[in-house]
Amino acid sequence: MKLKDRLLMAFIILIAMPVMLLAIAAGTIVRLQMNSIEESYDVETDTLQVITNPIQILNRLTRGYYNEIKLAALKSPEQLEDKEYIEKLNRELMGKYSFVIVRKNDELVYVGNEYKLRLIKDNLQKFGVYNTDIDGGLYTGGKHPFLIKAQDFYFKDGSEGTIFVITDLNTLVPQIKAVATQGVISFIFVLCFTAVILLFWIYRSILRPLNILRVAMNQIKEGDLDFSVQAETEDEIGQLCEDFEEMRVRLKELIDNRLQYEEDIKELISNISHDLKTPLTAIKGYAEGLVDGVAVTPEKQIKYLKTILTKANDMSILVDELAFYAKIDCNTVPYSFANINIHEYFNDCIEDLKFDLEVKNIQILYENDVDPKVEVIADAEQLKRVVNNIIGNAVKYQDKQKGEIRIRIHDIGSFVQIEIEDNGIGISEADIPYVFDRFYRADASRNSKKGGNGLGLSISKKIIEDHDGRIWARSESGVGTTIVFTLRKSTKHNENAEVSNNTERMSKI
Incomplete structure (x- = not known):
């Protein structure tokens, strides 16, 4: 994931995660509080109402009883003078955290709860003050919150009367406050949790690799180049x-x-x-x-x-x-490439070498199965240096009474392959991969006697590679060594060969 995608994801997480976690936390808290309110007040609630108008829940608690009182005040006010009816009503309201008070003129003739009356007495309004046409009540806050519903009526003797339905909110209000408190705590916790997650993620994906790089740079500065840094991400x-x-x-x-x-x-x-x-x-x-x-x-x-x-x-x-x-070594050798007839060139080489090798009791054998017209692209002088270096090594490390050097030339498609084989002391298998390295000599003690500086094969390798060819070695200790290299055929010959092949194919058709 690219770094910009990580930053975008971090931005989305910073917004989405708090919202999601807050929604879950708020839903859980409100649900628990609603269940508590329903159990406490025996009333059904919904989340929106708890949040927008919690007092309306308490209004719903006593709505049926209040409507019954209101209807009695309008049609049969004498029923409100019946003590048995009032006591029965008060007993039923006690299960709703409520009680009844009846007032005649300024005197309280019935009190359903004397203790709570002392808490609410100063909040009881006079006759005619309450608007009984509006469903609801009067909320009194403070240390002891209550919901007061009142209905005015007239006694038989014409006295002014008011019946009060008082609901204790000491249970509901703390629960609503608890919802707010828990919501704030949840909000803080969610922010901290999100920040910790993001910090851990950023540290793991950005800061830790950068710290590793810093340590690696210090190691390199101190000269330790073995301190490896592994990429853990693809950004x-x-x-x-x-x-x-x-x-x-x-x-x-x-x-x-x-x-x-x-x-x-x-x-x-x-x-x-x-x-x-x-x-x-x-x-x-x-x-x-x-x-x-x-x-x-x-x-x-x-x-x-x-x-x-x-x-x-x-x-x-x-x-x-x-x-x-x-x-x-500095790539400043001037090459003079030309098309060289491979037969004529190596025939001349063999003639030049034969006398010197015969003097040293070394026989040279020559095999060439390439078309006599084949030409290669090469610098004659530098190619001769390669052949002389290889033959010189063969002579230098010859340990037989009668030495033998074989030169074989084969056609391998677009290239000509030259093999120069001797029957000398050979090269150990462990040394073969290094024989073309500069200054390399397989046996330092032996080479000190034979002479040489270990540059011959290295120079030969560079010349052949500059000719767009390859060079390699095969050897067996005590048996001999074969140095093989390739030279590219001239373009003219390749084109002629292709035309000849096409003509031959057409004639067969």
């Missing part, structure tokens, strides 16, 4: 965590590569020192021999000079290889 925060993790991994790789590069440079310098020290020692020794007159004969002098020249050439080759590696 912007989660994307930020993923980007941070990618940055951390990339930074760690760069630093590890830099450290490895520094180690490789140290190893390279050590290898170069060794590789330069050997010819330099020879050159120095033979030069001192010439200076000191050790080589007294012309033949010996020529031998010394040839040795010095050979060692100088070895040093020159090493320096050239290092200079070339510096260029290829």
Whole structure:
């Protein structure tokens, strides 16, 4: 969920949840209070009336009795002078939290509840004050709330009379106040509950990931690049965590590569020192021999000079290889790509290599099953460097009395595959994945004797990849090694091959 959707949801929750919870709380509270009122006053109620006009509920309690009194006052007022009738009416009203008072002129002739009379006596209005045409009564508040209904009539002797129906509200009013109090408490509780839920949600989805990111940044600042950050959501925060993790991994790789590069440079310098020290020692020794007159004969002098020249050439080759590696490592090697006939090119290579290999008692075998017209896109000089590097390694690590190098060329569709196999000491299975890494040498002690700086195959790999090809190795310790690489055919040949195939298919049809 996106961060903006989370914020929108938080806004909706902030509005909807309090309303929903308040509705549930208010409904529960009012329902409980209504049940209590119904049980206390034996009257049916509804929620709206409790909220809008709670006193009307009490009016409903005694409405039947009051209408009966009102009818008697109009048609048979003498009935209101009957003490038995008044007592019977008072007993029935007692079940409704009510009682009857009868007044004649200013004297109370009947009181249904003496105790409550003392609480309400000062609120009894004089004759003719009450409007008996309006259904309801007079509400008296204060410490002891009552509802007073009154009906005026005349006694037989012409005296002014008033009959009062008094309803005690001491039970109802506290319940109504309790509804309001509980409503306020519920409102506060709902707001607090909603705030806690939102705070927990925001902390879990926003603040906690940001805090983890802050901790991770501090770890990186202290140099710890192993502190991983996992995205827990798919929103912007989660994307930020993923980007941070990618940055951390990339930074760690760069630093590890830099450290490895520094180690490789140290190893390279050590290898170069060794590789330069050997010819330099020879050159120095033979030069001192010439200076000191050790080589007294012309033949010996020529031998010394040839040795010095050979060692100088070895040093020159090493320096050239290092200079070339510096260029290829910075992608500044200028390639001169051209269409090269694969048959003619490798025939020339074999002729150039055959004599040198025969001198070292190494036989070279050549197989080519590619169409003689096939051309590849390559830089002839750089491709020769690749072949020489591979063959040079094969010669360097040859341990058999009679060495053997096989060159096989196959057609594999849009590419030509070249395999160069030797029967030398081979490479262990654990070392095969690393043989094309720069400065890598499978056996440091053995290589120190053989010489070399571990750049040959690395340079070859870069050249082949720049030719849009692939290079890999197969090997078995003690049996030999095969280096395989591919070269793309020229576009012209691919088009001709496609036309030829189409023509052949048409002829068959």
